[in-house]
Amino acid sequence: MVQFTLDRRNVDLDALAALTMRRITLRGGLLEAQTVADAPSRQVVLIVEDEALVRTTAVDMIEEAGFEVLEATNADEAILMLEARRDITVVFTDIEMPGSMDGLRLAQAVRGRWPPIKIIATSGRYVVRDGDLPSGGLFVAKPYSSAQISSALRDLTTQA
Numbered sequence: 001m002v003q004f005t006l007d008r009r010n011v012d013l014d015a016l017a018a019l020t021m022r023r024i025t026l027r028g029g030l031l032e033a034q035t036v037a038d039a040p041s042r043q044v045v046l047i048v049e050d051e052a053l054v055r056t057t058a059v060d061m062i063e064e065a066g067f068e069v070l071e072a073t074n075a076d077e078a079i080l081m082l083e084a085r086r087d088i089t090v091v092f093t094d095i096e097m098p099g100s101m102d103g104l105r106l107a108q109a110v111r112g113r114w115p116p117i118k119i120i121a122t123s124g125r126y127v128v129r130d131g132d133l134p135s136g137g138l139f140v141a142k143p144y145s146s147a148q149i150s151s152a153l154r155d156l157t158t159q160a
Contacts, residue, residue, distance in 0.1 A: 042068040043157050044085065048078040048093040048106060054142075058092065058149070065150040074099035075106040082110065088117060090156060092149075095123040104132055111135075118156040120149075 045067045049055035059069050070088065072078040076099050082088060091110050095103035107119045111134035121133055124142035133139060136159070138152050 042066060043089045044068045044070060044087045045090045045092050045153065046070045046072060046078060046081055046085075046088050048072045048075060048091060048097070048103065050074055050094065050097040050099075054094070061146045061149045062092065062153065064146060065153055067153060073097075075101040075103070075109075078106060079109065082114060082117075088114075090118045090120060090153060092120045092122070092153075095121050095126045095128075107134055107137055111137075118159070120152055120156065 045062050047055055047058050047062065047069060049058060049071075050073050055071060055073070059071060062069050067090075070081055070085065072081055074097055075093075078091065078093070082091075091107070093103040093106055097103060101109065103121050103123070107121055110117050110119060119134060119137040120140060121128065121137060122140045122142055122144065128139040136156075138156060140148055140152055
């Protein structure tokens, strides 16, 4: 395993996207990544969650379900990662979070710029109404279980 930290102003995004990464995070303006040599190719889920404990729990659940995980603490970080990585298949986002957009606006932005990416939104307080999520998006209420997350991911990633 090789670990490195890159200042995002100096990142060659094409070279970064070409790397096989196990986990990538953006914290304090720095892009942190761990690469794993000879890792099997897995579908990639980007978790967007501002609460560290909730994010860590979600990472564990999604990794246990057999997916590669990337992490972002807000929509702005998520957009940077989506621009850098062409292999993200699912965005798993909290709805209520700080930053320039909430999870619902992020979901709409993802659908507009990266239509093939599947979307799962989650919240413990927000009630999702018809039309809040893009077509095909799923809502999972907090608190959620590993079984709920695994099932939702499998349902989305096995769709044509």
